Amino acid sequence: xxxxxxxxxxxxxxxxxxxxxxxxxxxxxxxxxxxxxxxxxxxxxxxxxxxxxxxxxxxxxxxxxxxxxxxxxxxxxxxxxxxxxxxxxxxxxxxxxxxxxxxxxxxxxxxxxxxxxxxxxxxxxxxxxxxxxxxxxxx
Numbered sequence: 001x002x003x004x005x006x007x008x009x010x011x012x013x014x015x016x017x018x019x020x021x022x023x024x025x026x027x028x029x030x031x032x033x034x035x036x037x038x039x040x041x042x043x044x045x046x047x048x049x050x051x052x053x054x055x056x057x058x059x060x061x062x063x064x065x066x067x068x069x070x071x072x073x074x075x076x077x078x079x080x081x082x083x084x085x086x087x088x089x090x091x092x093x094x095x096x097x098x099x100x101x102x103x104x105x106x107x108x109x110x111x112x113x114x115x116x117x118x119x120x121x122x123x124x125x126x127x128x129x130x131x132x133x134x135x136x137x138x139x
Contacts, residue, residue: 002080002133004037010072021068026103027060030092033076034107037090041129052114053123055088059108066102073097083134084122086111 014025035045048055068074079091088109096102113120122130 002037002130004033004040004078006033006036006076006078008032008074008076010068010070010074012070015070019070021072023062023064026062026064026094026105027107029074029076029094029103030060030078030090030105030107033078033092034090036076037078037080041126043126043129048123048126049114051123051125053120054112054114055109056112057107058087058110060105062103062105064103066096066100068094068096068102074102075099080130080133083127083130084111086119086121088122 008029010021014021016022038045038048045055074097075095077093077095079093080089081091082089088111089106090109091106092104093101094103111120111122112118
Protein backbone atom coordinates (compact mmCIF):
# COMPACT_ATOMS: atom_id res chain seq x y z
CA UNK A 1 0.00 0.00 0.00
CA UNK A 2 1.20 3.49 -0.81
CA UNK A 3 0.25 6.36 1.51
CA UNK A 4 1.43 9.92 0.96
CA UNK A 5 0.64 13.08 2.91
CA UNK A 6 0.83 16.70 1.86
CA UNK A 7 -0.55 19.87 3.38
CA UNK A 8 -2.52 22.72 1.88
CA UNK A 9 -3.69 26.00 3.34
CA UNK A 10 -7.31 27.02 2.75
CA UNK A 11 -7.22 30.26 0.81
CA UNK A 12 -9.96 32.85 0.65
CA UNK A 13 -10.73 31.86 -2.96
CA UNK A 14 -11.61 28.34 -1.73
CA UNK A 15 -14.41 29.53 0.53
CA UNK A 16 -17.95 30.79 0.34
CA UNK A 17 -19.30 33.94 2.00
CA UNK A 18 -19.33 32.19 5.40
CA UNK A 19 -15.62 31.31 5.19
CA UNK A 20 -16.41 27.59 4.68
CA UNK A 21 -14.61 25.63 1.98
CA UNK A 22 -16.91 25.38 -1.04
CA UNK A 23 -17.89 21.77 -1.75
CA UNK A 24 -16.53 21.86 -5.30
CA UNK A 25 -12.99 22.58 -4.08
CA UNK A 26 -12.42 19.14 -2.56
CA UNK A 27 -11.73 17.37 -5.89
CA UNK A 28 -8.97 19.96 -6.47
CA UNK A 29 -7.50 19.04 -3.08
CA UNK A 30 -7.62 15.37 -4.17
CA UNK A 31 -5.68 16.32 -7.29
CA UNK A 32 -3.08 18.23 -5.28
CA UNK A 33 -2.61 15.14 -3.11
CA UNK A 34 -2.21 12.70 -5.98
CA UNK A 35 0.05 15.05 -7.96
CA UNK A 36 2.37 15.36 -4.96
CA UNK A 37 2.21 11.60 -4.36
CA UNK A 38 3.31 10.92 -7.94
CA UNK A 39 6.04 13.56 -7.63
CA UNK A 40 7.27 11.87 -4.43
CA UNK A 41 7.89 8.74 -6.52
CA UNK A 42 10.26 10.68 -8.76
CA UNK A 43 7.81 11.06 -11.65
CA UNK A 44 5.66 14.01 -12.62
CA UNK A 45 2.30 14.23 -14.35
CA UNK A 46 4.09 16.21 -17.05
CA UNK A 47 6.49 13.33 -17.73
CA UNK A 48 3.58 10.91 -17.95
CA UNK A 49 1.73 13.17 -20.38
CA UNK A 50 4.92 13.80 -22.41
CA UNK A 51 4.96 10.01 -22.97
CA UNK A 52 1.42 10.33 -24.45
CA UNK A 53 -0.23 8.72 -21.43
CA UNK A 54 -3.24 10.55 -20.05
CA UNK A 55 -5.09 9.92 -16.79
CA UNK A 56 -8.74 10.94 -17.20
CA UNK A 57 -11.13 10.42 -14.31
CA UNK A 58 -13.61 7.55 -14.66
CA UNK A 59 -15.45 8.20 -11.41
CA UNK A 60 -15.43 10.42 -8.33
CA UNK A 61 -17.03 9.76 -4.95
CA UNK A 62 -16.95 12.36 -2.18
CA UNK A 63 -18.13 12.26 1.45
CA UNK A 64 -18.35 15.56 3.33
CA UNK A 65 -17.99 14.90 7.07
CA UNK A 66 -17.09 18.29 8.61
CA UNK A 67 -16.43 21.77 7.32
CA UNK A 68 -13.05 23.30 6.65
CA UNK A 69 -12.59 27.03 7.03
CA UNK A 70 -10.56 29.92 5.65
CA UNK A 71 -6.90 29.72 6.74
CA UNK A 72 -7.13 26.11 8.03
CA UNK A 73 -4.08 23.97 7.38
CA UNK A 74 -5.35 20.71 5.92
CA UNK A 75 -3.52 17.41 5.61
CA UNK A 76 -4.32 15.50 2.45
CA UNK A 77 -3.67 11.78 2.80
CA UNK A 78 -3.53 10.01 -0.58
CA UNK A 79 -3.90 6.23 -0.46
CA UNK A 80 -3.32 3.66 -3.20
CA UNK A 81 -4.39 0.24 -1.89
CA UNK A 82 -3.59 -1.86 -4.96
CA UNK A 83 -1.05 -1.78 -7.73
CA UNK A 84 -2.72 -0.08 -10.71
CA UNK A 85 -3.13 -1.81 -14.05
CA UNK A 86 -5.46 0.00 -16.46
CA UNK A 87 -7.62 1.49 -13.70
CA UNK A 88 -5.94 3.59 -11.02
CA UNK A 89 -8.17 3.89 -7.92
CA UNK A 90 -6.96 6.51 -5.44
CA UNK A 91 -8.54 7.16 -2.05
CA UNK A 92 -8.15 10.48 -0.28
CA UNK A 93 -8.71 11.51 3.32
CA UNK A 94 -8.54 15.13 4.39
CA UNK A 95 -7.87 16.12 7.99
CA UNK A 96 -8.11 19.52 9.66
CA UNK A 97 -5.41 20.93 11.92
CA UNK A 98 -7.03 19.17 14.91
CA UNK A 99 -6.44 15.87 13.05
CA UNK A 100 -10.20 15.36 12.57
CA UNK A 101 -11.25 13.56 9.39
CA UNK A 102 -13.35 16.13 7.52
CA UNK A 103 -13.63 14.67 4.02
CA UNK A 104 -12.95 11.42 2.22
CA UNK A 105 -13.34 10.23 -1.31
CA UNK A 106 -12.12 8.12 -4.16
CA UNK A 107 -11.15 8.96 -7.70
CA UNK A 108 -10.72 6.21 -10.27
CA UNK A 109 -8.41 7.26 -13.07
CA UNK A 110 -7.76 5.29 -16.26
CA UNK A 111 -4.44 5.05 -18.07
CA UNK A 112 -5.22 6.23 -21.58
CA UNK A 113 -2.98 6.20 -24.64
CA UNK A 114 -3.04 9.69 -26.15
CA UNK A 115 -2.06 8.40 -29.60
CA UNK A 116 -4.63 5.61 -29.95
CA UNK A 117 -7.33 7.21 -27.77
CA UNK A 118 -7.79 3.88 -25.97
CA UNK A 119 -7.24 2.67 -22.42
CA UNK A 120 -3.83 1.08 -21.81
CA UNK A 121 -1.82 -0.57 -19.07
CA UNK A 122 0.23 1.41 -16.58
CA UNK A 123 3.54 2.50 -18.18
CA UNK A 124 6.52 0.34 -17.17
CA UNK A 125 8.45 3.26 -15.63
CA UNK A 126 5.50 4.12 -13.39
CA UNK A 127 4.86 0.45 -12.57
CA UNK A 128 8.50 -0.04 -11.56
CA UNK A 129 8.47 2.80 -9.01
CA UNK A 130 5.12 1.73 -7.55
CA UNK A 131 5.73 -2.01 -7.29
CA UNK A 132 7.91 -1.90 -4.13
CA UNK A 133 4.96 -0.46 -2.17
CA UNK A 134 2.84 -3.51 -2.97
CA UNK A 135 5.21 -6.41 -2.35
CA UNK A 136 4.01 -8.66 0.43
CA UNK A 137 6.10 -9.05 3.57
CA UNK A 138 6.78 -12.65 2.50
CA UNK A 139 8.72 -11.53 -0.63
